Amino acid sequence: MKQPRYWIGVASKDHVLKGVQGGFCQLCHGKHSPLKRLSSGDWIVYYSPRTAMNSGNIVQSFTAIGEILNGEPYLFDMGNGFVPHRRDVRFIEVEEVPIRLLLDDLTFIKNKKSWGYVFRFGLLEIPESDFQRIAEAMKVEALVRL
Template structure:
């Protein structure tokens, strides 16, 4: 089992939850193909939507359930690759108060650079810290 951070806008995370699917980087096939059943995905949202206000929080938590990726239509004329997933009820957790305790953020001063990619793996200890805070525990 691996733990992943996906970087999407809050609106995209909500759409993913409603669809019961995870996707990354506008539906890039290689990124969902690299997932396994029972992998976990925590979505980080830098903004509310493409031109929206800053969010800078972990906004969704999912567990991959689909054995294989497939292509689907996100909206008319826009398709992408996804994996089926089960989303949990979580609270949004701001990233800034957690930065000092996250080992996958090497440069605390320029922490935003860490979240530039569409998907990246994180160590189990960091996953437990974030997921615990999202699922109702202490950060």
């Protein structure tokens, strides 16, 4: 069995909560290519800058964690001509945690002053140690395999 990889997806909190409720992830406004980078058994943590896309209140927190399930990205018709790609995810129960509590401990953030810059592409791979730090802060007891 291959080693899992660890990812951060970036999405507004309202979009993350829809994904958690529906058991799926969407990345970069529903693009296919970011989802193809994920493999079954990988883990994703969501960082939410705001409550809503392009508006809303500032959140700047990690808001969800899940394991990527078997299967390929698929199209989902959300209506009004919007048909994004999705990937199935098994989310686990977590507590939201502000990123500012973890900035000094996260190795993938090289520039602590301009820390938000690393999130600009919507998906980034991070070291397992950083993922574990985030998961621990979110009160995850253990990442249980299916």
